[in-house]
Structure formats: C-alpha cells, structure tokens
Amino acid sequence: MSPERLSGAQDYEDLLNKYDTWMFDCDGVLWRGNELIDGVTEVLQLLRSRKKQIIFVTNNATQSRNTYKKKFDKLGLEAHVDEIFGSAFASAIYLSSVIKFPKEKKVFVIGMPGLEEELRAEGIKHVGGSDPADNTLEPFTPSSFSPDPDVGAVLCGLDTSINYTKLSKAFIYLQNPSCLFLATNEDSTYPTAGALLPGAGAISAPLRFALGKNPASIGKPARTMLDCIKAKHDYDPSRTIMVGDRLNTDILFGKEGLLSTLLVLTGITHEEEVFGANPSPIVPDYVTRSIGDFRALI
Numbered sequence: 001m002s003p004e005r006l007s008g009a010q011d012y013e014d015l016l017n018k019y020d021t022w023m024f025d026c027d028g029v030l031w032r033g034n035e036l037i038d039g040v041t042e043v044l045q046l047l048r049s050r051k052k053q054i055i056f057v058t059n060n061a062t063q064s065r066n067t068y069k070k071k072f073d074k075l076g077l078e079a080h081v082d083e084i085f086g087s088a089f090a091s092a093i094y095l096s097s098v099i100k101f102p103k104e105k106k107v108f109v110i111g112m113p114g115l116e117e118e119l120r121a122e123g124i125k126h127v128g129g130s131d132p133a134d135n136t137l138e139p140f141t142p143s144s145f146s147p148d149p150d151v152g153a154v155l156c157g158l159d160t161s162i163n164y165t166k167l168s169k170a171f172i173y174l175q176n177p178s179c180l181f182l183a184t185n186e187d188s189t190y191p192t193a194g195a196l197l198p199g200a201g202a203i204s205a206p207l208r209f210a211l212g213k214n215p216a217s218i219g220k221p222a223r224t225m226l227d228c229i230k231a232k233h234d235y236d237p238s239r240t241i242m243v244g245d246r247l248n249t250d251i252l253f254g255k256e257g258l259l260s261t262l263l264v265l266t267g268i269t270h271e272e273e274v275f276g277a278n279p280s281p282i283v284p285d286y287v288t289r290s291i292g293d294f295r296a297l298i
C-alpha cells in the first residue's frame, strides 16, 4: 500500500482534525543543526492554538532535555522540558529502570556532556565521555590503561570528539562477555545545516565490526522512548501521529507504536525511497515535503 501524499490546505486541515497528539522528530524535521526549517515556527504555533498535544522525540543523544530546552528557546520555538524526549534521557531510564543496572556498577561512555548529564540525573555512575584523559589524539598505550573493574556496560552515542583512545578503551571493556554493549541510537547519518554527517550508528560501527556483535540500541525505533513518553503523558494512539524524516527510525517507531505516521522530505529520506521503483518496505501513512507546508492553513 502506498502512502497518501498531502497536497494542499484541505489535506493539512483534515490531518489537524484527525490527530490530537503530534510527536515530532527533531533533526531533519524541525531543524538541520541550528538552522530552523522554514515554516516550523508558525506551524508549531498553529498546533498550539488548536490545543494539540505536542511531544518532541529525538534520537540525538548529544544533548539533555534541559539543554534541548535552551535550543528550543534560542530558536524561538515554544517547548516545555517534559515535552522533550531524547535518546540520552531514554538511555538513562533504560539503565536505571528497565534493566535496573546495579548502582555500584559504572558505564563507560562514548558520547557528549548531554548524555553524561542525563546519566547523572538518574544516578548512573559513569566514566569516559568528556574526561580529558580520553579526549586526546595521543597514541593509545594499553600498558598505561588500567580498566576500571566496576565498569559493567559501554554506552555509545553520537560523539563529535571520537578518537582511538575511546574506541580502544570501549573495546577492551567489551571483550569481557559480561560487559553490556549499548547504543543510544544507530542512525547511520546526521543531517546538519551544511552537510550530511556520520551519525551515532557510524560512531559505534568500529566497535560492532571489531567485536563482531551489535549493541542493544535504545533510541527509535525501539520502544523504550515510547515507554518513557507513556510514563509522563496520556495519549490516544489512534489519534496520535509521529512526524519524522527517517524511515527506519521515526516511521518504524510510529508504526510499531501503533501510531499514524507522516514522513517529511526535509531530512534524510528522498521521495524515490517511498514512491520510486524499489520503495522501502517501511511505508508511512502520509508524506509531505515539509511540516512547514502546513502554513497554508494560517
């Protein structure tokens, strides 16, 4: 079955009337890097004026909910911290509440300060991350590394300061079969304002290749994020739509969560992946060029 392509004000109006809860992916839907996608400000204001429930669901683990709130504020978008769900937050909840990671154990982090902030907020002990000793381009010498015996998991997220020392330490920990291999998410690419860049999945790829095994991935399409949302918000799946730019994360996440799905073409996915000769088996309910096009209703 092929998706319905939205083509004008009546289509947008029909969708607004059909759905009370709008879950928005961020990178490639609201913005690319720090550049807002045209029309997003007005459309989010329109949804708020129509009393729609709005939830933000991002696989980007570089920031915490609090620092994302600052980004929304800086970009002039109304957002409340309890509306924001990122894979950094979901990873901290996964460790604290889903697998009940032992309090005395530690997580070796490959990732940014936002991920560390969420782990701290959940009382998860961690090493690595922004530790200056790990953020170096000096050659890694195993004899100078004494693995922390309390490390019981490696958590890998998008890390724009990735290096051989971090990968080597993670790889040494992961050779212990009891050490958990976790990924905040596995997006292959990251849509920024100027270019498409390697995503979180490309950061954990060297470890996957060297170990010959995949991490447990916590972000979309896994349902941990939806469980985090359910723990904070009531919503009716039959009147909820997930708006995303990536088929194998956002749209799959929506479909598996029994939500309706709207694919926008302002991020990762190209039109021919949906309407071309060999379309993806992941089929959104609706497709539109940009969420900004809903401006036609203003």
Ligand SMILES: O=C(O)[C@H](O)[C@H](O)COP(=O)(O)O
Binding pocket: 025, 026, 027, 028, 057, 058, 059, 060, 061, 158, 185, 187, 188, 189, 190, 191, 198, 199, 200, 201
């Ligand atoms: O590489 C990544 O982590 C992702 O590309 C990026 O952060 C995805 O964010 P989202 O589109 O889920 O907001």
Ligand SMILES: [Mg+2]
Binding pocket: 025, 026, 027, 028, 029, 244, 245, 246, 267
């Ligand atoms: Mg996206």
